[in-house]
Amino acid sequence: MTRSCTWVHFLWDTDERTVNRYLTRSADPPSRYRILDVVPVVGAPPVAPSGGMCGLRYETTVPPSSLAPGGPDHPRPIMHVWGVAQHLHYTDRHARVDLDTRSRHELPPSEQTIAVLIPIRKSAAWWGLSQDERQEFFLNKAGREGHIAIGSRYVEGISRRLYHRRYLDQAAPYDFLTYFEFDRLDEPRFRMLLSELRDVRNNPEWVYVEHEYEIWMTKVG
């Protein structure tokens, strides 16, 4: 009856003490960040772009409902996004074996290590599609590459993790969190990956994105 649910939490604040209060919640050693920029893509980010905030990522097997409430003696971080790791919903066996073989692991902390977190919400029209219709968008078909083939060309240099938020609570302003890490030298390639995924001729899935922004960070610890 062992279950293996892992939740991820990202917290940011201008005051490092506020994020440090969450250090003990981490099952594994947490990661630390310094925000470089918050970049709107579709719609506005929930906070004004603000460089310099410090951030923390931790993973835990404790459900998020137990995140302590804020208060004068226990201020909540300025930004907090979270999600849960799930099985892959669109990747077939062949593509998964290929990804497992070639995918880059997370990078060590360094001034050279860039991390980008991208919360994404898709439209009601997307969620109203049936499984085969959604699946189609991930495949190489009808003269365009689709999500999986585009991403596949970048997995060696750019580490990627996916978390889910949809159906976890009512207020969730995003359905997914995609988290990337890469060496600063690979930033042009990462920007190319984003540009390709947002080209609706080659990846029509992106038509259904109704909210998206990027949180650019240095992974410092």
Place this chain on the structure above:
Amino acid sequence: MTRSCTWVHFLWDTDERTVNRYLTRSADPPSRYRILDVVPVVGAPPVAPSGGMCGLRYETTVPPSSLAPGGPDHPRPIMHVWGVAQHLHYTDRHARVDLDTRSRHELPPSEQTIAVLIPIRKSAAWWGLSQDERQEFFLNKAGREGHIAIGSRYVEGISRRLYHRRYLDQAAPYDFLTYFEFDRLDEPRFRMLLSELRDVRNNPEWVYVEHEYEIWMTKVG
């Protein structure tokens, strides 16, 4: 940014006052039940089979983390299972249109109306399969019908709803709740449906079920 998450809660207790405390949480009129039997299928149910308990089902847009804690003045119900409605993960457009056209709606409360709730947990091996491998089990292939085709033969007489629990909390002892309603006269057909879904020659998906039990009820209100 309107979201439409719906959680379902089923509560049972020997004392009707305990379940009645939850009446005000229901977004729509709740349903009331009397338990007929709790039947083990794979593994043991979490409570001893006990007829006569009263039950309540309510749907809500409030996340389950706010379910009030118990206490001497506010006893928790003896049994409480819950889940969230999601999009369909394996049904293609053609099958969905067919289901939407033919599926039976819920039945009015009556001594004639039987409701059966079936919590199901699948094995780690199931969740380790890729999307295409899981999808295969639902389809009519390789000389066997599979889940969708079997279920399709019963939808006119038997109402069915599916809720998810996996990834909502760590302790979840089940991945899904399937909820059925039918007229007492259709009980033999319902038993045939269960028997067909559990015949691993015709529905090999069922090999992956590692915990399952049935809660048989009369829908009285």
